[in-house]
Each structure stands twice: as structure tokens, then as C-alpha cells.
Amino acid sequence: MSSRSQILMCHPAHFDVQYVINPWMEGHVGRVRKDVALEQWDHLFSVVSQLVRVAVIEGSEDLPDMCFTANAGFILGNRFVPSTFRFYQRQPEIPLFSSWFDDAGFDVDDAMADTPFEGEGDALLQLDGNPTPVLWAGYSVRSSLESHREINQRLQIDVVSLRLVDERFYHLDTCFVPLGDGRVMYYPAAFDEMSLKQIRQRVPGDQRLEVGESDAMRFACNALLLDHTLITNHASDRLIRQLSDWGYETIVTPVDEFILAGGAVKCLCLIIDQHANPVGTGHVESPIRSTHVELHGHLLDSGLINRIFDSTNDAGGEAKVEQLTIAQRHDQPSTAQLRIIAPSADRLDMIINRLMLLGARPSDEPQDARLEPVTKDGVAPNEFYSTTIYPTEVRCEGNWIPVDRQRMDAVIVVEMGHRDQSMARCRLIRDLRIGQRIVCGVDGVRVNRPMAKLGDKEFSFMSAGVSTERRVELAVQELAWEMRRIKNRGGRIVCVAGPVVVHTGGAAYLSQIIRLGYVQALLTGNALPVHDIEYNLFGTSLGVDLRRGVGVHGGHQHHIRAINLVRGAGSIREAVEQGLITGGIMYECVRNGVDYVLAGSIRDDGPLPDTFMDLTQAQAAYAAAIEKTDMILMLASMLHAIGTGNMTPAGVRLVCVDITPSVVTKLADRGSIESTGIVTDVGLFLNLLARRLSQSDA
Ligand code: NAD
Numbered sequence: 165m166s167s168r169s170q171i172l173m174c175h176p177a178h179f180d181v182q183y184v185i186n187p188w189m190e191g192h193v194g195r196v197r198k199d200v201a202l203e204q205w206d207h208l209f210s211v212v213s214q215l216v217r218v219a220v221i222e223g224s225e226d227l228p229d230m231c232f233t234a235n236a237g238f239i240l241g242n243r244f245v246p247s248t249f250r251f252y253q254r255q256p257e258i259p260l261f262s263s264w265f266d267d268a269g270f271d272v273d274d275a276m277a278d279t280p281f282e283g284e285g286d287a288l289l290q291l292d293g294n295p296t297p298v299l300w301a302g303y304s305v306r307s308s309l310e311s312h313r314e315i316n317q318r319l320q321i322d323v324v325s326l327r328l329v330d331e332r333f334y335h336l337d338t339c340f341v342p343l344g345d346g347r348v349m350y351y352p353a354a355f356d357e358m359s360l361k362q363i364r365q366r367v368p369g370d371q372r373l374e375v376g377e378s379d380a381m382r383f384a385c386n387a388l389l390l391d392h393t394l395i396t397n398h399a400s401d402r403l404i405r406q407l408s409d410w411g412y413e414t415i416v417t418p419v420d421e422f423i424l425a426g427g428a429v430k431c432l433c434l435i436i437d438q439h440a441n442p443v444g445t446g447h448v449e450s451p452i453r454s455t456h457v458e459l460h461g462h463l464l465d466s467g468l469i470n471r472i473f474d475s476t477n478d479a480g481g482e483a484k485v486e487q488l489t490i491a492q493r494h495d496q497p498s499t500a501q502l503r504i505i506a507p508s509a510d511r512l513d514m515i516i517n518r519l520m521l522l523g524a525r526p527s528d529e530p531q532d533a534r535l536e537p538v539t540k541d542g543v544a545p546n547e548f549y550s551t552t553i554y555p556t557e558v559r560c561e562g563n564w565i566p567v568d569r570q571r572m573d574a575v576i577v578v579e580m581g582h583r584d585q586s587m588a589r590c591r592l593i594r595d596l597r598i599g600q601r602i603v604c605g606v607d608g609v610r611v612n613r614p615m616a617k618l619g620d621k622e623f624s625f626m627s628a629g630v631s632t633e634r635r636v637e638l639a640v641q642e643l644a645w646e647m648r649r650i651k652n653r654g655g656r657i658v659c660v661a662g663p664v665v666v667h668t669g670g671a672a673y674l675s676q677i678i679r680l681g682y683v684q685a686l687l688t689g690n691a692l693p694v695h696d697i698e699y700n701l702f703g704t705s706l707g708v709d710l711r712r713g714v715g716v717h718g719g720h721q722h723h724i725r726a727i728n729l730v731r732g733a734g735s736i737r738e739a740v741e742q743g744l745i746t747g748g749i750m751y752e753c754v755r756n757g758v759d760y761v762l763a764g765s766i767r768d769d770g771p772l773p774d775t776f777m778d779l780t781q782a783q784a785a786y787a788a789a790i791e792k793t794d795m796i797l798m799l800a801s802m803l804h805a806i807g808t809g810n811m812t813p814a815g816v817r818l819v820c821v822d823i824t825p826s827v828v829t830k831l832a833d834r835g836s837i838e839s840t841g842i843v844t845d846v847g848l849f850l851n852l853l854a855r856r857l858s859q860s861d862a
Pocket of ligand 1: 769
């Protein structure tokens with residue numbers, strides 16, 4: 165046995181559950197059986213002391229968790245890095261541990277300022293089986309990701325950051341054990357997918373022992389490994405066998421009274437003799453990256469700050485507010501400066517991309533956008549920047565260039581020119597050609613997402629909201645007012661509509677609205693014109709007499725006959741001009757010079773000669789039709805409305821009318837303040853709207 169102590173324990177004379185800082189403590193305040201706890205600790209102490217020398221630190225009356233020495237700090241060689249506890253209840257332990265290490269001759273580091281680090285609870289060293297020592301480190305519940313970078317810099321050690329996602333496994337040592345020979349034992353459900361991938365990349369399959377839920381819940385992984393002996397609170401026969409196959413002896417010594425506070429064997433033991441191999445030769449770079457973003461607007465009442473935190477955490481990063489200026493009046497904006505930390509450069513790009521969508525702006529010294537060439541027609545380089553609906557700029561040779569043809573789900577192609585003559589434009593992936601240069605990553609990309617201002621709520625029932633039936637009349641009144649203003653200034657309104665418009669008897673009202681000059685283009689499929697023309701020719705829509713609401717004998721063939729008639733005439737326009745079609749939506753479009761684009765689908769009968777059956781052409785024709793549009797009215801067509809929404813930049817007023825709330829929410833919830841959803845029957849809606857528009861025109 166070595167003359168130096170290898171383990172530090174703390175006698176649990178003052179152990180108790182007095183507060184709740186983890187889920188295990190809930191319901192256990194004041195319920196610890198002190199005599200049982202003492203007996204279990206004594207037994208563990210004797211088991212460990214038979215194998216290695218154990219030092220014992222005095223506890224303190226006010227510190228009921230001090231017996232969990234593993235959280236005191238982290239030791240490497242002769243250096244002790246004290247913890248910075250996340251919860252104030254445990255912070256007074258630190259000076260006591262630090263002075264013990266000082267007295268024992270260790271070099272005591274300064275604690276990390278401002279960033280939680282909970283010592284060996286979240287930092288487990290693996291010395292062998294890897295070319296260099298590896299520090300497996302947990303973050304998210306207690307320790308911060310930032311502390312991992314700090315530990316890497318202080319100790320020059322390779323730190324592998326693993327994100328914990330289950331509050332019950334709040335420290336890495338509750339769900340992960342580095343064994344000898346590069347092997348590991350762990351409970352997979354405690355980690356996020358990104359971290360499991362890291363474990364799989366670092367440790368081959370036959371070196372990983374995945375622990376099941378029932379072992380994990382009884383703290384089997386909270387185990388102390390001393391050479392080839394694993395000491396734990398519990399291990400199933402299967403786990404004991406698996407460990408034995410790898411040459412480990414398992415000693416089970418129950419400490420379940422301590423589990424009332426969320427700790428077991430490993431938590432009660434701090435390894436203080438970790439210097440077997442020389443470490444820290446050369447520079448070990450941390451993959452952790454950070455940057456700054458700023459926010460401006462109604463950060464607190466709009467819940468934006470919370471959304472920034474949630475979005476960053478969900479993606480495995482951390483957000484830290486470094487500066488916050490709260491508005492003094494409710495109508496003034498607040499500003500904040502945040503530091504965003506991520507486990508890798510790729511993750512940071514992904515998080516910043518998400519935050520820009522929420523309105524955050526990168527605030528570090530800007531860099532030029534990274535441009536990568538297209539190497540295969542129709543395929544973008546892997547790290548391409550994926551566009552949003554918001555006005556965007558990219559930085560090229562120090563100049564910010566506005567991106568043309570803004571739309572979502574596209575990439576940005578940059579054509580470099582002399583001085584500030586470079587051009588940037590959104591392109592669909594399928595249209596890319598070899599040699600074009602594409603923006604990759606988020607550096608040098610600036611998204612100008614308008615922040616909600618209180619003034620925007622002037623007509624709040626129309627702003628990014630979903631109106632219910634009771635509010636439809638009010639919404640229609642407001643919409644009519646807006647449409648009239650657009651018409652008066654010579655603006656453009658595009659109507660996207662599905663065949664339900666005809667089935668619900670709305671065709672006559674839409675025709676009237678077109679006649680009044682409120683629609684400049686109609687985007688639809690094959691079915692709306694077919695049923696509209698069928699109605700004009702036969703008085704039925706899909707064979708149903710709309711006036712009486714009953715099926716007509718032989719009516720099922722009407723739509724085929726209508727299609728045949730238009731095919732015979734050559735096109736809808738020719739059928740109108742030949743006097744074959746005498747009324748209805750398509751008739752009014754032709755007569756009033758309204759553009760229409762018909763996009764085909766697999767459901768289509770016919771099709772009509774005007775229908776694009778090539779979807780690439782149809783998408784291009786839709787995109788051309790919505791250019792410079794002020795408002796898009798989406799009427800009961802999920803397919804065409806979503807298709808159009810994807811190619812519409814922010815700033816265009818979207819009004820979506822559908823009977824299904826989820827369709828409306830999906831379309832209205834583009835995060836842009838200009839979208840409105842109205843949940844109602846489209847026939848009734850058009851009736852109300854036509855009436856309002858003709859009244860205001862009268
Ligand atoms: P869709 O499913 O994309 O959209 C229909 C929408 O109408 C749904 O969101 C639904 O909730 C909504 N709706 C239903 N009843 C409503 C009411 N009374 N008031 C308001 N909203 C109501 O389908 P689509 O747009 O009808 O057609 C998709 C494609 O299929 C188009 O290309 C179309 O041309 C083609 N197609 C349709 C028919 C047809 O009869 N529907 C026939 C052949 C081809």
C-alpha cells in the first residue's frame with residue numbers, strides 16, 4: 165500500500181437532507197436515519213482502507229453535504245483545483261477543503277470565477293488505454309461547459325465534454341465510470357446524442373459496457389475503481405459477471421441512506437492521488453468555442469431571453485448574459501449582450517444560426533463570409549448556410565452585401581466583383597452549378613429580423629395571431645382596410661387558393677373580389693380551375709349541386725367533361741375568349757388580366773392544358789408571381805400555402821384562412837409579425853370579405 169493517501173473521505177456526523185438541490189432529495193428533507201448512514205459509511209471506509217490509504221477531513225455542522233468529498237474539487241499531480249458550486253448551499257465547503265489541501269502540501273489553485281465546476285463529480289480522469297490522458301467531463305446540470313475550457317487551459321489536458329440530460333444523473337460520476345485499458349461503463353440514457361457519439365468515437369464497441377436502467381437507478385455507476393476492484397452501492401448479477409469477464413472484482417457495499425441526498429460510493433470518495441502519468445506535455449487545444457451576440461427589443465416581456473437560453477441549451481451550448489440594460493419604461497426596448505459557448509465550432513455555428521432566427525445579432529468583430537465552391541451540379545458544400553425568410557447580408561472583402569431574392573431553405577451564392585461590386589443571391593440547391601461559390605458557416609452573415617415593438621400591437625388581433633370564429637368579423641374588417649390601402653397605392657395582392665373555395669360556395673365571392681381589382685395573381689393547382697369551370701358549365705362542383713347541396717345524377721363526370729372542353733379550346737384563356745366559359749374565378753382572372761399559375765399534383769385529373777406538371781417549373785412560376793408582392797391571401801390549401809410560404813421573404817403580409825387550426829398555426833407561425841391566421845370556413849370568409857370590400861368601394 166502506498167504511503168500517500170489516495171482517497172479523501174469526510175465523516176458524515178453532520179450528514180442530512182436539509183434542502184433540495186437534486187431530484188433525489190425531494191421528499192427526503194429531515195428523513196435521514198443518521199445511525200444507518202453512519203454504519204454504512206463506516207463499512208465503506210473499512211472496505212476502501214483495506215485497499216488504499218484514506219485521509220479523513222472534519223465535517224462541519226452547517227454543511228450536511230460535505231461528506232460527498234468527490235465534489236470538493238479536482239486533483240492532478242500536486243495541484244488542487246477547488247470547485248465552484250452551482251448552489252449557494254454548498255459554497256461554504258470550499259474554504260474548508262482548500263485549507264485541508266493547503267495543509268496537506270498541495271498547490272491550491274484559485275477557484276473558477278463565475279462558472280460552476282463541481283470537481284470530480286463532473287471530471288473523471290482516464291490515464292491508460294489512450295495515447296494521452298483523457299478527462300471525461302460532464303456539463304449542463306451542474307458544471308458548465310465553460311469550466312471545461314478552463315480546466316483544459318489550466319491543466320493542459322484533453323477534455324471530452326459530455327452533456328447530461330437527465331437531472332437525476334446530475335453529475336458525470338452518477339452515470340459514467342472510466343475503467344482501465346481505455347474501457348468505459350456508462351448509462352446511455354443520461355447523455356444526449358452528441359455525447360453518445362463522442363463516447364462511441366473514442367471507445368470501440370467491445371470496450372464499452374452499457375449499464376441498464378435498474379442498475380443505473382441504484383447508483384451502480386457511482387463506483388470507486390481501485391486498480392481492478394470496483395466498489396459500488398449495487399450491481400446486478402449480470403453487471404458483476406460482465407465486469408468479471410473484463411477482470412474486475414465488484415464489491416457491493418450498500419450506502420442507500422446517502423442516496424436520499426443523491427449520492428453513493430463515488431460521491432463519498434475523492435481521488436487525491438492522480439499523477440501516475442506525466443500529463444500536460446505540449447499544448448492540448450480545447451474544441452470549445454464561444455462568441456457574442458446582442459439582443460435589442462422587449463426581451464423580458466416577450467420571453468425572448470428565455471427562448472435564447474432554451475434554444476442554446478437544447479443544442480448543447482450555454483448562454484451567459486454579460487450585460488443587460490433593462491428599459492425604464494414599458495414602451496422602450498431593452499438590450500443585452502450574451503456570450504454563447506458551444507462544445508465545437510460546428511455546434512456554435514448551428515446555435516448562432518438558430519439565435520439569429522430569434523433576432524440575435526453576432527456582435528464580435530465581423531469576419532468575411534466563408535465561401536466554398538460547388539463541386540457537383542445541384543449539390544451544396546456540406547457546411548452551407550441555410551437561408552431564412554429575413555433580409556440577410558453577407559460580408560465580402562469588408563463590405564456588407566444585401567442578399568437578393570431572399571427566401572427560406574436556400575443557399576447564398578456570391579459572385580465576387582471589383583471593389584464593392586460583389587453580388588449575393590439566394591439559390592435553390594438544385595440550381596447550383598460547379599464552380600459557384602457558396603456561403604458556409606455563419607461568419608460574415610447578418611440577418612435583419614425585425615424585433616417586435618409595442619407599436620406593432622396597434623392591430624394586435626391581426627399580428628401573428630390566430631383568430632377564432634368570434635373574431636372573424638373583426639379580422640375581415642381589418643383585412644379589408646389593409647387590402648384597400650394596398651390597392652390604392654397600386655400594390656400587389658396574390659391569392660393562393662384550393663378547390664375548397666369552390667366546394668364551399670366561395671367562388672362567386674372570390675370572383676367578385678377579383679372583379680373589384682383586389683387580386684393581381686392567383687396561385688393554385690389543377691383542381692380549383694376544374695371545379696370552378698365545372699360549376700360554371702354544369703352548376704356542380706365535383707358533381708354536387710352547390711345551390712341545393714345534393715349530388716346530381718351523372719354529376720361525377722362533370723369535372724372530366726369540363727377538363728375536356730378546355731383541352732379542346734387549347735387553354736383556359738381561349739375557352740373564355742371563345743365564349744365557352746362565361747363566369748367564375750378563372751373567367752374573372754382572364755377578363756381582368758390577373759396572372760394565374762396552376763401547379764400540378766399526383767391527384768390531378770386531366771390535367772388542364774395550363775397546369776404545370778413539371779414541379780420545378782411550377783415552383784419557379786410561383787416564385788416569379790410572388791415577387792414584389794405586398795400581401796398573400798392563403799385560402800384553404802395546405803399544399804399550395806406551405807409551398808408559397810417557403811419561398812416568401814419576411815416583410816410580405818401573409819393571411820392564412822383555413823378551417824383546421826393546426827394548418828393556420830403552422831403558416832402563421834413563421835415568427836414574422838406580418839402573418840395572421842384566421843380559423844374559419846373559407847366560403848363564409850369570402851362572403852364577408854367581398855361584402856366589406858364592395859361596401860368600402862361603394
Ligand atoms: P390540401 O389538403 O393541401 O388543403 C386543403 C385545406 O383546406 C386543408 O388545410 C383543410 O383544412 C382546408 N379546408 C377544408 N375544408 C375547409 C373549409 N370549409 N374552409 C376552410 N378550409 C377548409 O388540399 P387541396 O389544396 O385541396 O389540394 C392539394 C392538391 O391536390 C392540389 O394541387 C389540388 O389541385 C389537387 N387536387 C385536389 C382535388 C380536390 O378535390 N381537393 C382533386 C384533385 C386534385
